Amino acid sequence: MLLFTPGPTPVLEELRWAMAAPTIHHRTPEFENIFASAKASLLALLGMHEVLMLASSGTGAMEACVATFCSNTALVINSGKFGERFAKIGTALGRNVHEIKHEWDTPASADEVLEALAKNPKIDAVFLQACESAGGLRHPFEEIASKVKEHNPKIFVVVDCITALGVEFIDTHNIDAVIGGSQKAFMLPPGLSIIGLSEMAVQQIEQCSTGYYFNLANELKSQRKNTTAYTPATTLIIGLAEYFQKVLIDGFYNVYHATKARSLGTQKAMQTLGLQIYPKVPALAMTAVAHEQADTLRKTLKNDFGVNLAGGQDHLKGKIFRINQMGLLPVHECAWVINAIELALEKLKLRKFDGSANIAFLQTYYAEMNKQAPGSHPKQ
Ligand SMILES: *Cc1c(COP(=O)(O)O)cnc(C)c1O
Numbered sequence: 001m002l003l004f005t006p007g008p009t010p011v012l013e014e015l016r017w018a019m020a021a022p023t024i025h026h027r028t029p030e031f032e033n034i035f036a037s038a039k040a041s042l043l044a045l046l047g048m049h050e051v052l053m054l055a056s057s058g059t060g061a062m063e064a065c066v067a068t069f070c071s072n073t074a075l076v077i078n079s080g081k082f083g084e085r086f087a088k089i090g091t092a093l094g095r096n097v098h099e100i101k102h103e104w105d106t107p108a109s110a111d112e113v114l115e116a117l118a119k120n121p122k123i124d125a126v127f128l129q130a131c132e133s134a135g136g137l138r139h140p141f142e143e144i145a146s147k148v149k150e151h152n153p154k155i156f157v158v159v160d161c162i163t164a165l166g167v168e169f170i171d172t173h174n175i176d177a178v179i180g181g182s183q184k185a186f187m188l189p190p191g192l193s194i195i196g197l198s199e200m201a202v203q204q205i206e207q208c209s210t211g212y213y214f215n216l217a218n219e220l221k222s223q224r225k226n227t228t229a230y231t232p233a234t235t236l237i238i239g240l241a242e243y244f245q246k247v248l249i250d251g252f253y254n255v256y257h258a259t260k261a262r263s264l265g266t267q268k269a270m271q272t273l274g275l276q277i278y279p280k281v282p283a284l285a286m287t288a289v290a291h292e293q294a295d296t297l298r299k300t301l302k303n304d305f306g307v308n309l310a311g312g313q314d315h316l317k318g319k320i321f322r323i324n325q326m327g328l329l330p331v332h333e334c335a336w337v338i339n340a341i342e343l344a345l346e347k348l349k350l351r352k353f354d355g356s357a358n359i360a361f362l363q364t365y366y367a368e369m370n371k372q373a374p375g376s377h378p379k380q
Pocket residue numbers: 007057058059060082129131132133160162163181190
């Protein structure tokens with residue numbers, strides 16, 4: 001079965017082997033070295049001042065960020081389940097929450113964020129996704145972050161990059177906290193979350209110790225010494241260090257390049273089949289396709305063609321299917337997924353198979369791959 005859901009993603013064989021080694025104790029120089037190596041790679045990936053790793057799914061890091069960076073009013077961009085989650089966390093923690101709410105195919109704009117900030121001077125933190133995985137859309141998060149900082153540099157900008165880290169280059173200049181998770185582009189099992197931090201974010205953490213398990217002040221103190229406040233997710237951190245070993249051979253820009261080529265190829269293939277890409281601005285991490293028979297199609301793909309795709313949630317249940325693009329995916333697997341979708345459409349008597357989806361995918365993929373020679377990207 002090919003697991004092509006946008007989280008969890010398949011765990012690479014090399015990472016599985018690394019994580020199969022006997023457990024080592026976390027309060028040892030051996031583990032501290034591994035922790036230091038994973039941390040150094042994360043800092044290089046993020047280009048940020050500090051980074052923390054927490055033993056939790058991504059939502060734990062989201063909660064820690066709301067608790068730490070919002071004291072009064074949170075501005076939350078909600079174009080789907082994960083944006084909505086920031087709002088729910090804010091309410092649960094007793095913060096005032098102001099939402100910019102859109103249909104799940106529609107990204108927010110910098111202008112409406114500025115408008116909200118002008119109207120609500122008590123907003124002290126802005127929360128949004130880089131890629132909102134509910135509908136596979138991309139928010140213009142770089143522009144939003146830059147406009148927020150222009151308006152008031154003291155407002156914290158927190159970007160959930162769980163489905164953007166390791167997918168595309170992230171300009172972290174105007175971002176105070178970048179959230180990541182193990183089970184997306186890092187191709188690891190779930191259970192490790194990551195928070196990249198700006199200098200201003202570090203100052204805030206040092207001044208405002210809040211919460212217990214997700215107390216970032218305690219974590220920062222420990223993690224600066226390459227240890228953690230509580231027992232870390234040792235196995236996942238070992239896997240993460242191994243992921244960086246593997247990816248650094250090729251370089252991140254080559255990973256970004258290949259991900260973009262696969263993603264654009266998949267979009268083109270779906271359009272060639274007469275299908276509609278669901279979001280108005282698609283993210284590269286996944287391809288969300290609108291289809292009235294999405295769940296029947298997914299069932300056929302799973303039972304007859306060995307392909308596992310994700311569906312939609314809430315009001316999009318049965319209305320979309322989502323194809324993962326995150327991680328180091330072999331292109332022949334992607335080609336088979338594209339092919340299987342066309343075969344499944346024939347099986348459901350919706351279209352005659354002629355292989356045109358795969359042709360469109362491969363043409364676009366190779367055209368994109370040939371655009372830039374590997375290694376020609378600017379250094380991060
Ligand atoms: C997967 C995901 C999360 C994290 O969800 P968890 O289930 O807590 O790991 C957060 N935000 C986005 C955009 C995601 O795709």
